[in-house]
Amino acid sequence: MTSPQSAYRSVVRELNRALTSAPATRSKTIAKNFRAVIENGRQSNPQHFDHDLANALTFMRSQRMHKMLLERYNPLHDMSTEERVKATARRVGLDMPVRENGGEGQ
Template sequence: MSSSTITYRAVIREINRSSVSAPGTRNKVIASSFRALFDKKRNTEEQARFDHDMKNTFIFLHSQRMHKELLERYNPLHDLTPEERIKATARRVGLDVPVNSEKDS
């Protein structure tokens, strides 16, 4: 198997892993666009540079997915609104946030 085929499969696999939608509802245009890019650059004088760029693309996608997973694991409050974050932080130390009378009015 050639290096470009391995790189192509790695990039497509990483795109699928980082996708938030279900496999049946994913946009097929992304995968077909990458396929067209790889077919277009095959057997050209720019192939070595293109392979290097695609390897960097794979590394970027993989690192981005790992960063997201680590944020979710070690910082569970990162995706909350500021109000939800305050409530969760108060609950962490055993307190409840007092009810604000201005919001109730």
């Protein structure tokens, strides 16, 4: 089993990788509260808490890997429906026709 310090550091590293904002703009209260949760959890039931912390770490790593794989193999996943249709049409060499919103023939 890993030491409590290494488990804490691993979770902090995963949190830093998951966050998109710059370190200087992150809220300091979140870090304080996280540290307090870790300390209180260790005092109540250390063995059970270490297991839960390891599970949380595995979950965060899996989420990050899933997001990375989605971006790599499905580049259209974060686009709107209209953008996705245009990008798909461009991929096969077509351009989408310009829609007229005021036309009665639709």
